[in-house]
Amino acid sequence: MTLAFIRHGQTDWNFENRLQGSTDIPLNDTGRQQARDAVATLAGVDWEVIVSSPLSRARETASIIADGLGIELGPAFDELVERHYGDAEGATAEVIAEHWPDGNYPGLESIDAVVARATTALERVSAQYGDRNTLIVCHGTLIRYTLSSLAGREFDLIRNGSVATFERLGEEWRVLSVNDEPIIEVPVA
Template sequence: MELALIRHGQTDWNLDERVQGRTDIPLNETGREQARTAAELIRADGADWDLILSSPLQRARETAEIIAEATAVPFGGVVDGLIEQNFGEGEGMVVAEFYDRWPNRDFPGGEHDDELGARGVRTLDEIVGAHPSGTRVLAVSHGSLIRGTIARLMRTPYKQVPRLDNTSISLFAHDEDWRVVTIGGVSVAEAIPTTV
């Protein structure tokens, strides 16, 4: 199976550099345009995708629906495990203030990075288990969930995985186990040079 995790399009909180977490912020018009552009790139790539899934949060679901309509890839619904990290007391804070307060990301009241990565991998496994072998899946999720999943699979610290642009695509392949193929559209070696 090949699975592409796509970060949702821009929201006003992204623009303001606020921690969104599970706060259900909608796409802004730039985010909708980014989703249309991502759809064009997916179409131009010529790869055959079987379905597109989404986090239950509206910014991810709308991104998925825009891509589905523009590419004619069927929308397969939401997967709860694709939801963003719960940042507890950090939700709504400006990102710089968040890292000033919790430079090690040990914010209270939320889901911590080790739990996040484990959930991300479990969710990928659930998607594999729910679809026939060889299915190719697009899934729209969130920056921290994608980074946490990559960190877990690569056994590297969360903060070593680069921040992902809105609507960037990270590709995963599954044979016996999961393998990270690209991170935000670039090779693993380019994204995390120390891994080579």
């Protein structure tokens, strides 16, 4: 089973460098084009289904990709929602630096909780789709820290519209690419 995380396309808040988190902000035109561009990146693999976070930016990205690849648009999984940034959601980097220079925002969801949710989603997707090659559209922080946990190494920020592939081999996961770039294969438990 091969899977791929795809970060949703750009939103106005991404463009304005505002912290989105779990706030439901729609794609902008650049984001829609990034979703169409991802179709070319995904070509060459027999993708069968695409699922997503329920947030509109992820759901629309998934719909655009499903149409472009001619594959099934599966359900949204609540566990794939982006990290909740509490009081900092909607704030710019300048406001965050002024109010929370330590990055400890009131109401901030822990990274461990985000990775636990994402891992639960991966188990649900695996149970529902078995050996089908599955695309998963979700969010940058969730993708970055989940892949870091699976691979046992740190990854850089995840770009809008980028693809990260990984596969399940029995009970183990192997991360194959991040931000559209192949990485050294690292088998993990």
